[in-house]
Amino acid sequence: MIKYPNGQKYEPVNIAKRTSKKSKEDLSISASNRGMNLEEDINISNEWYKEQAIALVTKRPTPINIVKVDYSKGARITDAYFEKQSTTDYNGVYKGKYLDFEAKNTKSKTSFPLSNIEAHQIEHLKHVLHHGGIAFFIIQFQLLNEVYLLDASFVIEYYEHGERKSIPYDVFKKDGILIKQGYNPRLFYIDAVESKYFKK
Amino acid sequence: MIKYPNGQKYEPVNIAKRTSKKSKEDLSISASNRGMNLEEDINISNEWYKEQAIALVTKRPTPINIVKVDYSKGARITDAYFEKQSTTDYNGVYKGKYLDFEAKNTKSKTSFPLSNIEAHQIEHLKHVLHHGGIAFFIIQFQLLNEVYLLDASFVIEYYEHGERKSIPYDVFKKDGILIKQGYNPRLFYIDAVESKYFKK
Numbered sequence A, B: 001m002i003k004y005p006n007g008q009k010y011e012p013v014n015i016a017k018r019t020s021k022k023s024k025e026d027l028s029i030s031a032s033n034r035g036m037n038l039e040e041d042i043n044i045s046n047e048w049y050k051e052q053a054i055a056l057v058t059k060r061p062t063p064i065n066i067v068k069v070d071y072s073k074g075a076r077i078t079d080a081y082f083e084k085q086s087t088t089d090y091n092g093v094y095k096g097k098y099l100d101f102e103a104k105n106t107k108s109k110t111s112f113p114l115s116n117i118e119a120h121q122i123e124h125l126k127h128v129l130h131h132g133g134i135a136f137f138i139i140q141f142q143l144l145n146e147v148y149l150l151d152a153s154f155v156i157e158y159y160e161h162g163e164r165k166s167i168p169y170d171v172f173k174k175d176g177i178l179i180k181q182g183y184n185p186r187l188f189y190i191d192a193v194e195s196k197y198f199k200k
Helices: A015-019 A024-032 A038-051 A119-130 A152-161 A169-175 A189-198 B015-019 B024-032 B038-051 B119-130 B152-161 B169-175 B189-198
Strands: A056-059 A064-070 A076-082 A090-094 A097-106 A111-113 A134-141 A146-151 A166-168 B056-059 B064-070 B076-082 B090-094 B097-106 B111-113 B134-141 B146-151 B166-168
Touching: A038 A056, A038 A090, A038 A097, A038 A134, A038 A189, A056 B119, A064 B064, A090 B097, A097 A111, A097 A119, A097 B090, A097 B097, A111 A169, A119 A134, A119 A152, A119 B056, A134 A152, A134 A169, A134 A189, A146 A152, A146 A169, A146 A189, A152 A166, A152 A169, A166 A169, B038 B056, B038 B090, B038 B097, B038 B134, B038 B189, B097 B111, B097 B119, B111 B169, B119 B134, B119 B152, B134 B152, B134 B169, B134 B189, B146 B152, B146 B169, B146 B189, B152 B166, B152 B169, B166 B169
Parallel strands: A097 A134, B097 B134
Antiparallel strands: A056 A090, A064 A076, A076 B076, A090 A097, A111 A166, A134 A146, B056 B090, B064 B076, B090 B097, B111 B166, B134 B146
């Protein structure tokens, strides 16, 4: 059991209530749309995994290049622009091992297009694999309401040597792990990590 | 040997040249001031460790809350403010294991004051330890020109149960690992990680 700095005991938290300002009605709508916002689903799942002391995964903040700060207003940023993430969006720790992944969704039912994966993300994941880290993608087929974990090695292979600029859906069916969806966590992706990388 | 996406071979890079726009004169000045800017030293060391394929450690970007974006200027941020980092500054992977650390410096010669460590950073590091990750602090005693790796457990202990709000220098001498300083990398902190956590 994890000890908290202030000595308080762990108390289950209604994550939906805490992270959302939506009314009950809105919540039921958002429940029916579950899986439609992949990033939010992962973030909320990460909170749950953290509170349950199952895994610790954090989202890297979007890097921003700051041009001008107005200190008269208490360090208010008045001019800045977005920078491209040179890594993936998520990393963390599970059973001592380093996890690193990128999440993407597609409206295609037949393949995942590689067009929205950047070359530096592929390079980053190759480094992670080289150092013995666990590297993967979480890919959502939005219209099929299916989310898969696919080891980064497959994505790297298709990115570098694939004839088509996409990964066929069949590859996910065959080599990916279908991620169970639910309420808490919304995405049971650590179960997928466990079965892919830890079970013998 | 790590393979790069475009098939190019690894080529040593003059990091000082690449990451700095300083003239030769400036470089010699900054060399004499080596160790004066801890964060920069760690960032440059991380680049070197990455290029040498020894470890992969990245700095989390500072989280920024964006209030207003001007899309007429190509997504220029015109109003935003800094948020507190809810984690530590650095994490990464070495020999498959998850690393997580915070870097701080002090001008004191006798102790490291805990005043600039946040409660949520302590909580974060407790989570890391719970999950079997490697968690530590890199502490620079600026006036002594000494940099130490100290396991997070010591800092957590002093933070929560210490009588004084500081960690005596003697604790670093006894339980910390003195980090060798040089040119490439500037801080041999992975050597310290190796000797503390990997050597039997």
